[in-house]
Amino acid sequence: MQTASTNICERLCNKSIREISLLLNIPRSTVSGIITKCKQLGTKATQPQSGRPRKMTELGQSMLKCTVRISHQLSAESKAKDLQTLCGLQISKRTIHRELHEMGFHG
Template sequence: MQTASANICERLCNKSIREISLLLNIPRSTVSGIIKMWKQLGTTATQPLSGRSHKMTERGQRMLKHTVRRSCQLSAESIAKYLQTLCGLQISTTVSRRLHGMGFHG
């Protein structure tokens, strides 16, 4: 797949969005979105994501899963305390949400 700047260069050479799409073998909606972004922002770089990043990393999630599989009778509070002492994660309600998202219920 070509870069976004290649799409803009093609557009500047008086090619239609359809022709650019066929030349680069990418969807027309992608081409038009990139051209629109270029006109509005003057660049094709993506903007930073809005919102807060996740408190628990992938490693923390793996540790949580391992802890629950090893001792499934623990409460969410005790799991949170265990993870806090083990790796310094200060999470409380996140534990139950993450477990729910991983398919652990009850």
């Protein structure tokens, strides 16, 4: 399947939505939707990010995993303090719990 920018380029070359649909072998409604979305958002073909960005970086996750493997009986609060001193990340104990569950650590 072609990208949205290809559809826009085809539209700019004075081709109809039907012709673009036949050329790219995708439904007319899809082509029309992409063109409409591009008109609304300007040159960006994607919508803005939804939701809040993650607080934990990949570095923070790997550091957390290492601290858990070294000393698995420490509390989440002490792990949060360790991450703050090691990486400079200020993360709550609830976030530590959530990240550990996503990594497969329980209990």
